[in-house]
Amino acid sequence: MSEMPAFSRWFINRSTGRRARSQLAAFGPHLVLPTGARLLELGAGRGGLSARLYEQYRPARLVVTDYDPAQVAEATEYLGRRWNGWPAGVELRSANALSLPFDRSTFDAVFAMDVLHHVEARHADYAQRPTALREIRRVLVPGGHFVFAEFTRVPDVEATLRDLGFVAEFGRRRWPHHLTAIYRRAPDEAPPPMDGSRKS
Numbered sequence: 091m092s093e094m095p096a097f098s099r100w101f102i103n104r105s106t107g108r109r110a111r112s113q114l115a116a117f118g119p120h121l122v123l124p125t126g127a128r129l130l131e132l133g134a135g136r137g138g139l140s141a142r143l144y145e146q147y148r149p150a151r152l153v154v155t156d157y158d159p160a161q162v163a164e165a166t167e168y169l170g171r172r173w174n175g176w177p178a179g180v181e182l183r184s185a186n187a188l189s190l191p192f193d194r195s196t197f198d199a200v201f202a203m204d205v206l207h208h209v210e211a212r213h214a215d216y217a218q219r220p221t222a223l224r225e226i227r228r229v230l231v232p233g234g235h236f237v238f239a240e241f242t243r244v245p246d247v248e249a250t251l252r253d254l255g256f257v258a259e260f261g262r263r264r265w266p267h268h269l270t271a272i273y274r275r276a277p278d279e280a281p282p283p284m285d286g287s288r289k290s
């Protein structure tokens with residue numbers, strides 16, 4: 091896990107709006123959020139998806155986060171300019187997906203678009219992702235949704251989600267290895283046992 095080099099940050103951030111538009115279009119009617127939803131975005135980068143989530147769903151609470159303070163600053167600038175101010179209920183802060191600074195059952199949906207591999211020392215590793223997925227499960231309400239995009243170790247991510255009691259509700263493959271998906275947290279309370287070190 092590390093902060094992205096400045097060039098990578100610039101490269102990712104420049105297309106935030108276009109990517110967010112196509113992500114939301116892909117979810118379409120599959121993304122159903124309750125009225126007054128409480129939403130969390132992890133690794134939000136510049137915040138293109140959060141912007142559209144706010145504008146389309148008007149959640150009661152939207153917490154826009156990134157591990158990298160430089161990205162939080164980018165999102166603060168981008169969203170502040172886009173909205174010409176700060177809507178009530180929207181917060182920006184840094185947060186590490188491996189140790190989320192939120193109580194259990196705080197959010198109705200958690201979003202992490204192309205973020206999960208960033209929690210690893212090397213993007214191809216699968217040492218830390220189970221910890222991040224357990225953290226996501228912890229902060230979701232039972233029955234809440236985890237919405238993500240990922241292109242490395244996708245079968246392992248899906249297997250861990252199943253181990254944790256998540257159920258797939260939607261999936262779209264943009265190219266063979268890239269999955270955009272919505273999983274629902276089962277409405278049980280205790281996480282099933284898991285060894286936390288899936289290998290493939």
Ligand SMILES: C[S@@+](CC[C@H](N)C(=O)[O-])C[C@H]1O[C@@H](n2cnc3c(N)ncnc32)[C@H](O)[C@@H]1O
Pocket residue numbers: 091092093094102103106109132133134135136137138156157158161185186187188202203204205208209
């Ligand atoms: C490929 S970018 C994706 C940004 C945004 N989701 C998008 O689609 O435009 C990955 C983001 O994850 C953030 N990140 C890296 N490690 C993280 C961690 N441990 N927890 C949360 N975010 C992290 C990076 O700072 C970066 O902004």
